[in-house]
Amino acid sequence: MKHLNIIITAFILIGISTLKANDVQKIYKDLNELSALSEKVAVVDDFSFSRDVANFHLQSGKLYLLSQVNEKTIAAVFKGKGTVSITPPTKISRERLYSEFQTESYNNSFDLLFLVFTDSTLAEFSNKLDFTHETILHKFQTNIDPCIKYLYDHRDNAYNTSLIRAILNNEQGGYFYAHLSKGIIKRDNFFFEIDPNQTEEVTLSVRYDRGTHLDHYHKSICKFHRTEDYLSNSDLSFEKKDEIYVDKYIIDANITNRMEFSATCSIEFHGLKNSSKWLNLFLFDKLRINSITSLNGDLLNFYKGEEGNILWIELPETITKDHSYKILIDYYGDLIYRGGNIVKIYSYDYWYPQYLSYDYNFFDLTFHYPSSYDLVSVGKKISEVKHKKVKTAHWFTKYPVNFAPFNMGKFKNEEFKNPAIPSLSLHLNKNLKKAKADVANSLAFYQSIYGKCNFDTLTVVEIPRFLSGEAYPGLINFYADDFITKAHYKVYSDIYVDETNFAHLRAHEVAHQWWGCGVGIRNYHDFWLFEGLAEFSSFWFIQTSLNDTKKYFELLSKWQAKITNEHSNNQRKKKTDCPLWLGSRAPSYLIYGKGAWVFHMLRNLMIDIKTFDESKFKAMMKDYYITYNNSTATTEDFKLIVEKHMKTDMNWFFDQWIYGNEIPKFKFDYDIVKKDDGKYYANCTIEQKNVSESFISYIPIEFDFGNNQKARIRTMVKGSESTFEIPLPQKPKQIHFNIFNSVLCLD
Secondary structure, eight states: OOEEEOOOOOBOSSSBOSSSSOHHHHHHHHHHTOOEEEEEEEEEEEEEEEETTEEEEEEEEEEEEEOOSSSSOOEEEEEEEEEEEEOOSSHHHHHHHHHHHSSSSEEEEEEEEEEEESSSHHHHHHHHSOEEOOOOOGGGHHHHHHHHHHHSBTTTTBOOHHHHHHHHTTOOOOOEEEEEEOSSSOOOOEEEEEOTTSSSOEEEEEEOOOSSTTOOOEEEEEEEOOHHHHHTTOOGGGOOOOSEEEEEEEEEEEEOTTOOEEEEEEEEEEESSOOOSEEEEEOOTTEEEBOOBOTTSOBOOEEEOTTOSEEEEEOSSOOOBTOEEEEEEEEEEOOEEEETTEEEESOSSSSSOBOOOSOOBEEEEEEEEETTSEEEESSEEEEEEEETTEEEEEEEOSSOBSOOOEEEEOOEEEEEOOTTSOEEEEEESSOHHHHHHHHHHHHHHHHHHTOOOSOSEEEEEEESSTTOEEEETTEEEEEOGGGOOHHHHHHHTTTSOSHHHHHHHHHHHHHTTTBTTTEEESSGGGHHHHHHHHHHHHHHHHHHTSOOHHHHHHHHHHHHHHHHHHHHHHHHTTOOOOOGGGGGGSOHIIIIIIHHHHHHHHHHHHSOTTTOOOHHHHHHHHHHHHHHTTEEEOHHHHHHHHHHHHTSOOHHHHHHHTSOOOOOEEEEEEEEEEOTTSOEEEEEEEEEESSOTTOEEEEEEEEEEETTEEEEEEEEEESSEEEEEEEESSOOSEEEESGGGOSOOBO
């Protein structure tokens, strides 16, 4: 690989390079000031155009080209009568659309259409419409200004990076954005976007109503690939849009006694494809860049808005595939808060400038901080030196990791070593003994079930956040008991009322050392894999290591109640549940709760119901971990592992519980008869309601004959009803249906 060394040292007052008029800043200014051009107005009569699955028909009205952005026309607005027709290409996307509008195709009218584009839209309009001069009244701007506010991302305080990059490079980037609205108040807003740099390029959104008309946020309804991608028959789960891969972050951070933060971050990376000379990174919005210079001392162009999260850097040359680069970024800002002995880090994930990706990276971290405090981070602490009132600690990651947080405070510290598990380094204020036991015991349990943990040392530290935990490679942040009040207990008493539940929370975060830190995910769809599996793992730990089967089923039941209540509420509102496959776009009760239930159902499906042997399920989970450790996995990857150990096609299970959103409701009836041969028979009927005719359930039934004599069967139910007869050795005293809550169902 060729190497290009760039030293970036920055100095910024309000996020602007002082070298020259900043390109990105000018683009932002031009976008903020978009207005109609009097010399670019076209009368429209029965004009249609399409973008992927969206068909726009402008029946009558006028189309106005808007002022240029960086000397290029990229926006237009139509005022008049028009319609749009959109039919998403996938079943899940159509279901999400139906949940919002009670239709699987969006067909609606509009009287205002605001367009932003870097594709062929301008050429198409120029070729098919005649633009002339027309006087534009000042009040016409009231049609445009609200649309600009929706175009701007108020969460990141930035405009779309694909749009900005295309404008910067003066290229036809394939970006297209349509904002449709109608009525005087313009609350009926609908958005259609094609972003070629997103994994799923097409997004349908509506206005996110937070209770005030002043809000200008989007709420995504559905996302899907472009039509051409589905026609290609390629494996879209492996599609990767990253431009670079970061080989290593080298960070040198300084924290003063007043908690003032500054740092330099060296980023070594190589190009994954031929790209542009503009690189955008993500950095906590309260952090500021100092100055940017090249190796020979020339100032480089960059931009980071005062309250924005996006940092733009103009490199001396375009990024080329397989070429290596190195940049150094100096920055500072409001990152740390101290109240008494309590220290709070405002952003654990984005305290350093980083390239957003699902990739894992190596980190080399050095911290200089007051010697009266303790500081912990990810990886292994190579050294720690005290000079006067300053400690300098050096941390290095042996394996690539997804994030590199740090934490600091004044703690009670304890080291715990046991050859059977990774060493423990605990930095807590209270409940040190109990926390140590829970972490050590759950580590031992997970290693026996899944395989060896990647990290030689697991560091555990408290954070000032109630009932919160965060897991990182080799590092776990737990909530601090100091912050739990009687009011908290009153609010959360139905969930967190005893120490066993705190053990569940600790075990959940420990499980992330396997699921999330060991086995990562490839995109947002697979969030359920590591959160649901961490949740299930914590239940399994409580049942097995703490010998508390009752608590295991109580925790499952709490999630079942939440899942089924929301399911019933959605049905009453004529909405549908999100499938698990929506990942981070799905509600947390599904990612955690239903995700845990999926693994519980697989466990019961694979268990030998006569002997209760679980070796099949355990072998599957260990195989999954070993196969994808230090790598990433998708839902389909996990499905292949399940099919390998089940030795059968598992499409039905994943279609129902991962990609689907149905939940069955059962009714079980039976009649015990004694026939002429003197033998007893159970005539059973199972009604399966609330699901489609193709829905399959494997349900275990237990016959209790008394004196600890029991027999069990597992029967398949497909469709609305199943009737069967079971010969019995004697008359049962009781019959138990769906034992061990083997199938998630409505009450």
